Amino acid sequence: MALDRRSFLKGAAGLTFFVGAGGVSAVLSEAATGTLDVNMWLTIHADGTVSIIHPSTEMGQGSYSTLPMFLAEELDAAWDDVEIVQLNEDDRRFGNQLFGGVLYTAGSTGTQFYFEPMRRAGAQARDVLLQIAARAWGVDKASLTTEPSVVIGPGGQQASFGELASMGADGLSVPAAEEVSIKDKADFRYIGHHVPRRDIPEKSTGQAVYAIDVDVPNMAYGAVLRAPVEDEVPVSVNHSAARDIPGVIDVVTLPDGVAVVAESLWSALGARGLLEVEWSQTSPFRNSNSEDTLAQYAAAADAPGASGAVWAEKGDARSAISGADRQFSQLYLSDYAYHGQIEPMAAVADVDTDGQGAEVWAGTQTQSWTVQTVAETLEIAPEKVRLNMMTMGGGFGRRTALMQNYVRDAVLSSKAVGRPVKVIWPREDDVKQGPFRPAAAQKLEAGLTADGQLDGWYHKVATPAVIAFFNPVRWEAAQPNDVISMRGAESKFYGIKDFRADHIITERHAR
CATH class of the missing domain: 3.30.365.10 (Aldehyde oxidase/xanthine dehydrogenase, molybdopterin binding domain)
Structure with missing residues (x-):
């Protein structure tokens, strides 16, 4: 207990x-x-x-x-x-x-x-x-x-x-x-x-309480229609049909979506499906194609003489490989990947009537950033935020720093209706609109000695700098070192005499 x-x-x-x-x-x-x-x-x-x-x-x-x-x-x-x-x-x-x-x-x-x-x-x-x-x-x-x-x-x-x-x-x-x-x-x-x-x-006995299980007095439910493409906003909203659904309390325009708040989740989801929203259509990602993106990354990693920001280096990898008895090289591609956490994203927020404080129930990988997100959303001091940490059904990075939109949606919805609101991302929403692990192309080159010992290793990773869009403030101090994209490429547990890992920073074509 x-x-x-x-x-x-x-x-x-x-x-x-x-x-x-x-x-x-x-x-x-x-x-x-x-x-x-x-x-x-x-x-x-x-x-x-x-x-x-x-x-x-x-x-x-x-x-x-x-x-x-x-x-x-x-x-x-x-x-x-x-x-x-x-x-x-x-x-x-x-x-x-x-x-x-x-x-x-x-x-x-x-x-x-x-x-x-x-x-x-x-x-x-x-x-x-x-x-x-x-x-x-x-x-x-x-x-x-x-x-x-x-x-x-x-x-x-x-x-x-x-x-x-x-x-x-x-x-x-x-x-x-x-x-x-x-x-x-x-x-x-x-x-x-x-x-x-x-x-x-x-x-094992069903007694564990996750954010999706939280139930507080007078709680309503929120379902959010989000922009189909990142960085787009609602320009106009026709919500007349949605408001006719029994149980609907309000329709709230958010920075990148429209929330329906209702007495039940099913009423909220049903009404959401009746919203007519015109989006700004200004996102640079509107015409992105994942196959084209991966081909660009592959070309960047496989180009003759390609190099990037040095992530880790020991000795002279290129000279060691060129002088080795045997040389090997291979290009590997990985597509976008969904985080796949078992528990859907969910949060409950109860904003104080004066808007100067809030209580939040959420599963998060970072209590600090969740509190900061609520504080920034309401323009209040972090000390005015009361966080109740819930256990989580998986995280895998999906519930980290600047992925707190599920919390922000609950906070804004609660503030609008003056009641506690639980916002749940249905699985299909998270697959369509949650952040992915970026696609990547990785070129590995190695040299072997006559007796089969690894003599040189050169690892090139062509992928976006995740921190650059995930946490711009942190990127200002860290660039060009992107720990999210490159962690593990340093191969520090292997006794390779001559080693190098480069990050070829590519353009981001998806969230």
Whole structure:
């Protein structure tokens, strides 16, 4: 069972610990409520429950269990005592530094970034528990050991983590994160071992709540007719027939579409089909052809002497290949690809009556960007946005930064009708109008030595720079390095002496 963050922040009789970024220890003091607030990584309650923050987002990959497990490992907490708290927001303290310090789950970076700090958070908390026990028993801390959720003294005396938390830690010190001792791999109880995932029982029994399942009082439903081509807007809308459908509340013009808000999803979808919309027909993609696009990319990658922005380089790949005993080259093509997440895109928004705040329920790979999207849409401060993070039925990048249109649609619809609105993208909408992975042409060249060893490798990728349109601000700082298109092409796990990977940045012909 997961705690909501508000309940977690209210606290209970127990201890709360934090791993700070600084290199100094902290002296603990007792709070008036009987809790000890150092900061917010974990709380040990008097009943022995250990509440641990999950800073990433769960979309089937298992981080909801994996990241708290890192902390529980070093704390030596019994896994059955762990209660997981989904973090809704707070990138200042919990942001993923591999994504510039925002809350962002993508590219398998959650484990990479949080592995070390969450382990050290658990080790710090364990150290404080040992200090409490040592003070209570009048023994040296070094004489104490732990078993799951229990501290054991030199004379065989025992105290549970809950009992120790109840004693308080006034005046004790939290060791600096980089100085605290952490386990050797040989001593792991959880990491590298089978540990039951916490999300599986609820998902297996239908109790897990996704954004598409959310139901709040007085909620309406929104269905959006979107521009058939990216970058086009509605010029005129005839909605008279749509408004005649029973249950229709309003028809709302959006920046790139028209939303029908109704008492039921079926009424909204039915009315949407009756809308007559004239579009601007100004998109540069209106006459794009995917076969022509792929042919252009192939020509760019396969052209004699073609090169691009260097993504990674070691030695002199071209000289190594030309001087090798055997040379190989091959052109590979990949078409546009749909993300294919199992759960349709959905969000619920409830904009405050004065328009100066909003509550949102959404499955998102980036809490930070979702909050920012709502704030920008309503022209309010991010602090006025209340996000409820939902588990997701797959993400694969579809629910990341600037793909928050499903949230924006719900926010604008709610603001227009003065009620909570759930917007769902039907599967056919997402296939037709969701963003695709771009098409690409990749030219691989390699040289082998006489004994068959790889002597040189040259990898050219002709594809658009995804970040350039996906996140223009980030592209200004990153160009010409597009991590979304090129990540993995560096082949850092192979011992190739002479290596090069180039990004031949091509024109984008589709969303």
